[in-house]
Amino acid sequence: MFQAKIKADILKKMIDIVSPLVNEVKINVTPAGMSLRAVDPAHVAMVDLSIGASAFEEYKADETEIGIDLDKLASVMKLASSGDTVEMELDDVSNRLIIRIGNLTRKIGLIDTTGMTEPKVPNLNLPAKITVKASELLQGVKASESISDHIALTATEDAFELFAEGDTDTVNLKLPKDLLIELNAPEKCRSLFSVEYLSSMIKPVKGDQPLTIYLGNDNPIKLEFDFADKNARAIYLLAPRIESE
Amino acid sequence: MEDWTEKYRPKTLDEVIGDAEIKKKLRKWAEEWNRGIIPVKKAIILHGKPGIGKTSTALALAREYGWTVIELNASDVRNAENIRRIAMQGAIHETFSPSGDFLHSSQGKRKLIILDEADNLFERRTKEDTSSNLTDRGGKRAIIETIKRANHPIILIANDFRGLIKGADELRNLCDIIRFDERKIRLMDIVNYLRRIAKSENVAVSNDVLISIAERCNGDIRSAVRDLQTICTGRTTVGADDLKILNYRDRDHTIYEILREIFRTKNISSISRSIQAVDEDPENIILWIAENIPNEYFDIRDISAAYDKVSKADVFLGRARRTRSFTLWRYAADLMSGGVATAKRRLYPSRTRYTFPSWLLEMKYSRQSRETREKVLEKLGRYCHCSRRKTKEFLDVFANLMKRDENLARYFREKLDLSKEEMLLILEDESRVKRIFSADRTSKPKGEKDRVDRRMMKQERLF
Numbered sequence: 001m002f003q004a005k006i007k008a009d010i011l012k013k014m015i016d017i018v019s020p021l022v023n024e025v026k027i028n029v030t031p032a033g034m035s036l037r038a039v040d041p042a043h044v045a046m047v048d049l050s051i052g053a054s055a056f057e058e059y060k061a062d063e064t065e066i067g068i069d070l071d072k073l074a075s076v077m078k079l080a081s082s083g084d085t086v087e088m089e090l091d092d093v094s095n096r097l098i099i100r101i102g103n104l105t106r107k108i109g110l111i112d113t114t115g116m117t118e119p120k121v122p123n124l125n126l127p128a129k130i131t132v133k134a135s136e137l138l139q140g141v142k143a144s145e146s147i148s149d150h151i152a153l154t155a156t157e158d159a160f161e162l163f164a165e166g167d168t169d170t171v172n173l174k175l176p177k178d179l180l181i182e183l184n185a186p187e188k189c190r191s192l193f194s195v196e197y198l199s200s201m202i203k204p205v206k207g208d209q210p211l212t213i214y215l216g217n218d219n220p221i222k223l224e225f226d227f228a229d230k231n232a233r234a235i236y237l238l239a240p241r242i243e244s245e
Numbered sequence: 246m247e248d249w250t251e252k253y254r255p256k257t258l259d260e261v262i263g264d265a266e267i268k269k270k271l272r273k274w275a276e277e278w279n280r281g282i283i284p285v286k287k288a289i290i291l292h293g294k295p296g297i298g299k300t301s302t303a304l305a306l307a308r309e310y311g312w313t314v315i316e317l318n319a320s321d322v323r324n325a326e327n328i329r330r331i332a333m334q335g336a337i338h339e340t341f342s343p344s345g346d347f348l349h350s351s352q353g354k355r356k357l358i359i360l361d362e363a364d365n366l367f368e369r370r371t372k373e374d375t376s377s378n379l380t381d382r383g384g385k386r387a388i389i390e391t392i393k394r395a396n397h398p399i400i401l402i403a404n405d406f407r408g409l410i411k412g413a414d415e416l417r418n419l420c421d422i423i424r425f426d427e428r429k430i431r432l433m434d435i436v437n438y439l440r441r442i443a444k445s446e447n448v449a450v451s452n453d454v455l456i457s458i459a460e461r462c463n464g465d466i467r468s469a470v471r472d473l474q475t476i477c478t479g480r481t482t483v484g485a486d487d488l489k490i491l492n493y494r495d496r497d498h499t500i501y502e503i504l505r506e507i508f509r510t511k512n513i514s515s516i517s518r519s520i521q522a523v524d525e526d527p528e529n530i531i532l533w534i535a536e537n538i539p540n541e542y543f544d545i546r547d548i549s550a551a552y553d554k555v556s557k558a559d560v561f562l563g564r565a566r567r568t569r570s571f572t573l574w575r576y577a578a579d580l581m582s583g584g585v586a587t588a589k590r591r592l593y594p595s596r597t598r599y600t601f602p603s604w605l606l607e608m609k610y611s612r613q614s615r616e617t618r619e620k621v622l623e624k625l626g627r628y629c630h631c632s633r634r635k636t637k638e639f640l641d642v643f644a645n646l647m648k649r650d651e652n653l654a655r656y657f658r659e660k661l662d663l664s665k666e667e668m669l670l671i672l673e674d675e676s677r678v679k680r681i682f683s684a685d686r687t688s689k690p691k692g693e694k695d696r697v698d699r700r701m702m703k704q705e706r707l708f
Contacts, residue, residue, distance in 0.1 A: 039341050039342075041330075042315065042335035043313055046341050117344060119343060121345060219347075239338045239341055240339050241339075242338065242350055
């Protein structure tokens with residue numbers, strides 16, 4: 001059984017977070033909330049999303065799984081305006097998710113979840129922790145988009161730095177410690193990442209919301225942020241670029 | 246019901262039936278990757294007939310060397326965009342395995358990118374490509390780029406090697422090429438493999454049956470397993486009599502067999518049986534028949550009678566297509582096969598090869614120009630408030646006007662925003678198109694242009 005009411009904004013946010021990486025997802029439903037974890041088809045990035053029951057207006061659920069095509073869900077959510085409340089209900093018999101927005105009812109056929117693996121979040125050695133306003137980082141990533149497809153992120157004791165190099169141009173964004181909410185880098189850490197992935201991962205974070213970054217040396221990056229009044233949390237992992245000699 | 250071809254897909258390279266040389270070569274390649282060396286050839290093309298074990302080999306190799314697999318097969322949309330998004334991104338980044346482990350290439354942990362049925366990609370150019378040159382072909386271009394930038398092993402799988410290489414000569418140099426040859430497969434290996442499957446399914450299958458399935462499959466091991474599954478379903482023992490169920494047909498030259506039967510015999514019942522057994526649409530078969538009638542029949546009256554039947558069959562095909570009532574295919578099939586077979590008044594001596602329907606070839610090669618034509622029609626149609634079909638009726642007139650008057654051509658180029666290719670289609674004269682385009686850029690003296698414009702304005706009112 002699954003029955004819930006949620007603000008349209010929160011559900012939209014969830015789609016924004018997950019859909020750049022995967023379209024078909026398995027959502028785990030428990031009495032405590034919903035969660036999903038998935039690796040993208042290129043096996044380069046991972047998303048781990050959890051929405052606590054308290055993020056919902058109403059929430060009643062047993063343990064169950066919902067396999068859903070996010071494109072379909074997104075197309076329904078386009079019809080909801082920002083103040084709306086969305087009602088969701090799982091119809092076990094016909095295996096469909098019923099979505100109600102105002103007087104509109106949309107039933108979405110669910111997908112088979114057998115064979116969909118669920119990744120665990122790996123243990124990684126990421127010594128540097130940086131908390132930054134998302135907008136500050138997004139600015140640097142956006143500036144890099146036009147000149148290169150990859151950027152280097154570096155954390156030192158007193159600054160967090162972004163560097164992109166194209167054929168002729170470079171972009172450098174240096175955020176000294178006092179511009180950051182938190183910086184804790186016991187050693188210098190540097191890794192190389194895809195601009196495209198990074199920008200799609202930062203975009204869902206609203207303007208000056210804090211975004212926590214964990215960085216290592218030639219290791220994945222971990223991005224963490226809360227939404228829905230801290231009742232929901234998203235974690236992204238992105239594998240580094242292979243630096244060819 | 247479970248598909249045995251998946252259930253018994255070999256787990257290791259040793260289990261894969263096939264050429265030991267191929268395995269050796271692949272292992273050497275894989276070991277280089279695992280030692281952290283990037284081999285000279287980052288990609289390998291495996292080609293050979295269907296069901297011979299290309300995909301199984303690739304998957305077993307990945308498993309043996311602990312590689313994560315990204316597989317793009319026919320069920321995915323494999324256009325340039327998706328190849329870049331999935332294969333290329335996968336190829337230049339480190340890896341998360343499906344179970345969520347992070348794998349670092351410096352420790353020899355690779356991911357294998359498998360592009361299955363690579364000879365069968367979606368080759369339409371993407372939007373961003375349309376501006377660049379015409380030889381820039383979507384999917385293959387994306388594969389070439391991916392290989393060049395890759396830091397992970399890539400395997401391309403194709404039935405038709407020439408189809409894969411066509412328009413992408415570079416691939417030949419970028420990849421190691423391995424051909425799967427059915428003659429290198431030992432019959433006893435297939436028999437043993439089938440026996441193992443039968444055993445673990447608890448079905449007693451007699452040796453002759455296994456041998457005869459293995460012989461018939463002609464190197465197509467997948468179809469041998471399918472046949473075994475068909476024959477075993479619902480049984481605990483299988484003897485030689487049960488082979489009948491399989492209703493053996495020759496997989497490779499079915500369409501040729503049918504043509505031979507239609508053109509050489511008058512045995513309607515046998516023809517209609519085989520036309521039902523073949524795995525082709527009547528829509529295709531009719532093209533084959535129509536193409537080859539004049540190759541087979543000499544007497545003009547026979548040819549005429551045969552085409553008469555074909556045309557009647559086509560009427561039924563049209564009705565079936567329009568009304569979606571595909572039961573009508575029956576009548577079409579009878580007319581095009583039995584009808585054509587009985588149209589001949591005598592049997593003709595045997596002829597050489599049957600030719601591929603030229604209409605299909607024509608459609609394939611002319612796709613580019615047909616697309617351009619559609620675009621011209623659309624642009625012109627919008628200007629004249631006509632449908633594309635209506636516009637087609639006066640496209641020639643329009644083209645002739647433009648051919649005769651370069652100023653008019655220039656005017657319409659601007660007005661309709663016609664591209665170089667579209668202009669070429671209309672004017673059919675490359676030098677003139679070039680002149681128009683270069684004149685455009687250098688911008689003609691203003692007075693002249695104004696004069697043309699004013700004249701056009703007048704004409705426009707007439708339209």
